[in-house]
Amino acid sequence: MSLRDRLAAQIRAGGPMTVAQYMAACLHDPQDGYYATRPALGARGDFITAPLVSQMFGELIGLWTIEAWERLGRPDPVRLVEIGPGDGSLMSDLLRAARLSPAFLAAADVWLVEVSQPLRQAQRQVLGDSVSWASSLADVPAEAPLLLVANELLDCLPARQFVRAKRGWAERMVGLDEAGALAFGLNRLPLDRDAPVGAILEQSSAQESLGAELGERVARDGGAALLIDYGRATPGFGDTLQALRAHRKESPLASPGEADLTVHADFPAVLAAAHAQDAETAHILTQGELLVRLGIGSRAEALAHARPDKAQEIERQLERLVSPDQMGELFKAACIHSRGFTAPGFEVLT
DSSP states (O other): OOHHHHHHHHHHHHOOEEHHHHHHHHHHOTTTOHHHHOOOBSTTSSBOOHHHHOHHHHHHHHHHHHHHHHHTTOOSSEEEEEESOTTSHHHHHHHHHGGGOHHHHHHEEEEEEOOOHHHHHHHHHHHTTSSEEESSGGGSOOSSOEEEEEESOGGGSOOEEEEEETTEEEEEEEEEOTTSOEEEEEEEOOOOOOOOTTOEEEEOHHHHHHHHHHHHHHHHHOEEEEEEEEEESSOOOOOOOEEEETTEEEOTTTSTTTSEEEOOEEHHHHHHHHHTTTOEEOOOEEHHHHHHHTTHHHHHHHHHHHOGGGHHHHHHHHHHHHOTTTHHHHEEEEEEEOTTOOOTTOOOOO
16 A cells, blocks of 8 residues: 555545645655655755765865864863755764864764665665764763764754634645545644735744754764754744656656655744753854855855866856755854854854
């Protein structure tokens, strides 16, 4: 029985499910979920992440971790963690750049937090046995400062959707139409929040829980967590649920388990949850702003000088990562950190 059929049977037996429940099933169902069975990254897959656009992205994140380690006082050990590490490209590029600091590499206890077995296999092919794996951040040993990176993780954490209808707020649900096909519907709720008719509010307890967990960890053990994702820098309304399959958008209900489902990262909510755990946060930047501050222009020039035959390709990669009309503005960067720490690249410019 397909995932679509099993979801339909579940709805017939127990009623409509929330959008968050639907996303969780489509992405993580053990039998047919997207990440559990068929995650497809890269040009021949369903979507491309920044580390797959260019090595420059991961290299600059590597330099960021070295500088952060220096500002933390060069702790030994330091937990170097990536959550949602994709195919391992980012960590591979990060560790290559980190060779500039042998002392940092010697101190770094490297962990990948990954629940997808297919992706763990891909990561192992890239990184070998030089890293350790965990299924959750809680499984990564504590009692040492944390340097954590998460790129395009928040967007795949499930979110609920609420719609402002004429008679008040309602939650968007996934149910069945008269023909038995998956369909969106509404369930009225007693919410008290002013908004124009037709507005859609997204709330992700999973994103907020991660923010709280990161905040609690760095407040207790010290360190910093760098989060990069596409999403909003200020609170707002909007329907951002989307499905990507072979680099094309399709209805989120079209192919349960066969497409990647995402929502925009709610950075204000994530940072507020971290603040509540006594952590500090840096102001939110665009991805383009952060990469420029970290020196991507100089890195691109160096690569082009070393490989003149690749100069045009490197220029295109640079534009893809920092241009406002590509990834540069839609993607945001935020940092959750311990008190008294200044995150590299996030310094307030005067």
